[in-house]
Amino acid sequence: MSSISPPASSAWGRQLAIWLTFIVLDTGTQLAFKWGADGLGDMDFGLAMMAKAVSLPGVWLATLGYIGVFVVWMVILRDTPLSRAFPMTGLVYVTVPLFAWFTFDEHIDLVRAGGIALIIAGVFLLGGDE
Template sequence: MSTQNIDQGWLHDRLGTVVLWALLICTESAGQLFTKVAGDQLGQMDFTWQWLADVARNPAILAAIACYIGAFFVWMLILRRSSLSLAFPLSSLVFVVVLLGSWLGLGEHISLLHWVGVAVIIGGIALLAEGEEN
């Protein structure tokens, strides 16, 4: 029996793809939000040894780094199964989730123009996905 005929499990089917995309969007978005929180906590960047030590010990920075490392490996798995011409535009969903996270989690004001931008991003992704060949 060839290895191509062996059922490779849920990670290699449509559900696995959806799970990978959810992980990518969550880890990338969380990394951005953690970086913002850390930047606010650390304040002025003086680029001294003390500031670098504070950066290295900051829990939000450590969480952001962990998110980016996780996102890198998930991105590699996504690219193994998707064309870059579709995957890269789909990754723009991170912009939408970061905007929502900054609004809901950080209390930032989001203008009407930003919400229109979210609608344009989602509409563009829908058009790209509709045009994708199976």
């Protein structure tokens, strides 16, 4: 018996949804870490800082985010060669600075904007169909 495979557009839509989930989760995780780190103020690394860190919601959100990113990454790697999947993770180097700009009022100068543009170009070149 032959199996019926889903239409190519359906498979493409599934991959797009998985990648969007990865990018949203990973971006959110990095922003949550920043939120948590901001809550530490000027504390030096040590037990007091660690105790404070585990009391911060941003740190907990980031930890849960990493678990979610891990699960989604396993799904991605199940269907995509690492040599193609890994360059796609570079999109997070675009989304994190942009959302940090909106969320934390971080500065993106011309050099960083150029770097973001190069990352986008590189992801398209490396992540395209083979």
